[in-house]
Amino acid sequence: MITHELSETAFARLAAGEADQTVVGELRQAQYSKHTMLLVAIAAAARQAATGQTGDAAPELAAFHAAYRLLTRIQETSPGDYAWLLALPHLAGWAHDTLIRLDQASAPDFAYLASLGAAAAIRARMPFELAVPVRDGSVLLPGLGRLDVAPGPGQERKSELRQSWVRLRGDVEQVTAGGGVSVPQAALRPDDGTGPLTVGWHGTPAAHAVADGMTWNVLLATDDAYLDRYTLPMSAGLPASELRRWRDWVQSAWAVLTRHHRWAAGPIADGVTVIVPLTPRAATDLISATSPAAFGAIATSWPPDPVTLAETLVHEFQHVTLCGLLDLVPLTNTSGARVYAPWRQDPRPAAGLLQGVYAHLGIIRFWRTQRHAETDPDARLRAEAQYARWCPAIDLAVDTLQRTGCLTPAGVRFTGLLRARSRELAAGPVPRQAGEIAREAALDHWLTWQIRHMAVDGAAAARLAAAYRRGESYPAAMQPGIWVSQDVRKLSSSVRSRLLALRYLDPARYRELVADEVLPISAPDRLLFGPDATAAVQAYRDQIAGTVDPQPDAWVGLTLALHRLPPSSLRATLADRLPVAFEVHSQLGVPADPLDLAGWFG
Amino acid sequence: MTSTSQGRVINTLIPDLRDVPLDRLAELGGSPLAQSIALYRERLKENGVPLSSFNARI
Numbered sequence: 120m121i122t123h124e125l126s127e128t129a130f131a132r133l134a135a136g137e138a139d140q141t142v143v144g145e146l147r148q149a150q151y152s153k154h155t156m157l158l159v160a161i162a163a164a165a166r167q168a169a170t171g172q173t174g175d176a177a178p179e180l181a182a183f184h185a186a187y188r189l190l191t192r193i194q195e196t197s198p199g200d201y202a203w204l205l206a207l208p209h210l211a212g213w214a215h216d217t218l219i220r221l222d223q224a225s226a227p228d229f230a231y232l233a234s235l236g237a238a239a240a241i242r243a244r245m246p247f248e249l250a251v252p253v254r255d256g257s258v259l260l261p262g263l264g265r266l267d268v269a270p271g272p273g274q275e276r277k278s279e280l281r282q283s284w285v286r287l288r289g290d291v292e293q294v295t296a297g298g299g300v301s302v303p304q305a306a307l308r309p310d311d312g313t314g315p316l317t318v319g320w321h322g323t324p325a326a327h328a329v330a331d332g333m334t335w336n337v338l339l340a341t342d343d344a345y346l347d348r349y350t351l352p353m354s355a356g357l358p359a360s361e362l363r364r365w366r367d368w369v370q371s372a373w374a375v376l377t378r379h380h381r382w383a384a385g386p387i388a389d390g391v392t393v394i395v396p397l398t399p400r401a402a403t404d405l406i407s408a409t410s411p412a413a414f415g416a417i418a419t420s421w422p423p424d425p426v427t428l429a430e431t432l433v434h435e436f437q438h439v440t441l442c443g444l445l446d447l448v449p450l451t452n453t454s455g456a457r458v459y460a461p462w463r464q465d466p467r468p469a470a471g472l473l474q475g476v477y478a479h480l481g482i483i484r485f486w487r488t489q490r491h492a493e494t495d496p497d498a499r500l501r502a503e504a505q506y507a508r509w510c511p512a513i514d515l516a517v518d519t520l521q522r523t524g525c526l527t528p529a530g531v532r533f534t535g536l537l538r539a540r541s542r543e544l545a546a547g548p549v550p551r552q553a554g555e556i557a558r559e560a561a562l563d564h565w566l567t568w569q570i571r572h573m574a575v576d577g578a579a580a581a582r583l584a585a586a587y588r589r590g591e592s593y594p595a596a597m598q599p600g601i602w603v604s605q606d607v608r609k610l611s612s613s614v615r616s617r618l619l620a621l622r623y624l625d626p627a628r629y630r631e632l633v634a635d636e637v638l639p640i641s642a643p644d645r646l647l648f649g650p651d652a653t654a655a656v657q658a659y660r661d662q663i664a665g666t667v668d669p670q671p672d673a674w675v676g677l678t679l680a681l682h683r684l685p686p687s688s689l690r691a692t693l694a695d696r697l698p699v700a701f702e703v704h705s706q707l708g709v710p711a712d713p714l715d716l717a718g719w720f721g
Numbered sequence: 722m723t724s725t726s727q728g729r730v731i732n733t734l735i736p737d738l739r740d741v742p743l744d745r746l747a748e749l750g751g752s753p754l755a756q757s758i759a760l761y762r763e764r765l766k767e768n769g770v771p772l773s774s775f776n777a778r779i
Contacts, residue, residue, distance in 0.1 A: 120753040125731045152738040160758045191744045447733035
């Protein structure tokens, strides 16, 4: 059996973050085969399950087999519609989950294939008749919408239709559910907000974006359980007003992409077919996500502006393409040890870090251009600082990745090409203010991460503390072991970190908050956001030296404040060895000046 | 896992099923397709379905 081939040229383009529509087409073709392969595996399991099956699962299995036969016909007579179905992230998500359920010996949802088969038959305008599941009073037709089902005899209330079956019949003109609801076939389409309403039909919300001669059609998935698979819940049942807002911003973001980032627009139009709106835990969060189980879908909470949505599309599309490549060519041998990722608060496995690196390659390319497109000073500052913050982060993360030793030979080659491209993209100059803001935000992230997740050998730290108390010189040979251990210490400085990020993410909001006298930050933190860095250093120093209780937030603040002063050995020591200095100080048992201790480290 | 042919093409892990009718695939049960499926399921078991999730506000 032959396998899909990937040209070296396509591999190199992918590594450089330059997947054009041809390369995306290659990935999509491979997904077609992957999804066929998963379908065959599920069919084999269904055949096995059907042997002697007479219980509750019998209707599901019968529906599955009928749908499989229907798909065979559609593949033969209407290959374009069959390919549409195979490319649906809904099908991909269901196939992954079904395989996992089979492997875990939990009940698979065989019936969903009937919903998929019916959707493909309707799209192909092919006559069919199929038993399909009814949930909450309607039949789900993935990729198209939901069809209400009228209550049958003895089913007076909608609640009685929560989980049942109906025979769905379709011809070239009409689709009829059971003996009741009949809807024109042509009406069973997604709802992009421009078509007439059809009684009994709820088209999947969709956006039809057009700008600069380029078109993007994308579904806004809000009701399919197999796309509700992210760390935040899908925003189900969005009201019409919110759907309008999503459509408007998809249009605006599309205009940003077609005008300034054409390299990304074409591939995104081909490769992203579904956006899953997410409900964030906090209104200030902007969460976006991608799953390799649903190629072609990206998820995001409501973005603050169209430029941010455009950046999110570029970012998440990088994940989509990398997921497509990873299905074809493994780039890591194992998930790998957990390491620092400059864009995450938690330690990441190396395989996850690779995803982040690749996403940020797209991000720096986006901001590199976007900074020249912005005219508003705050928007320009944001774009410049975004560019300045993430350029060096890629180099650092590739170094980390290559040190883990978990890359395959293809992974080593991939990251080498990626790094070379990122260095080309990072070559542009950055205004001083944006550069400083970016460096400080990056430093705060690194210091905070170290304090939270870097454990220190306690016995060795105690020996160093004893040597310091005795007034001995620093024993250079005595280096305490350090290792990554998630949440080894707690910090409460998230407001300070958020403010540092807001300086460039939303400069107007930053100015407003810093002027707010009741902002919940410490007195030293307030000084940090003022003009007198020396006063901030002294305040943090006093806070730490004034108690034997550990003050991890103040140690991070002290190091940040020192970095606002001219270079010194003290600030280098704290930037490089903050967890060790903190741990030794905690073991002293008496109040002590943190800078005196840092000076002792040399 | 992967190999190169004349340095220009990478052979991948996914069998090319684009031109195979769905009803014929069932006949390939004991074939290399079954091995590909088993390999894929093994990878799924080992790695799960990793999710990339990003908070742009940090």
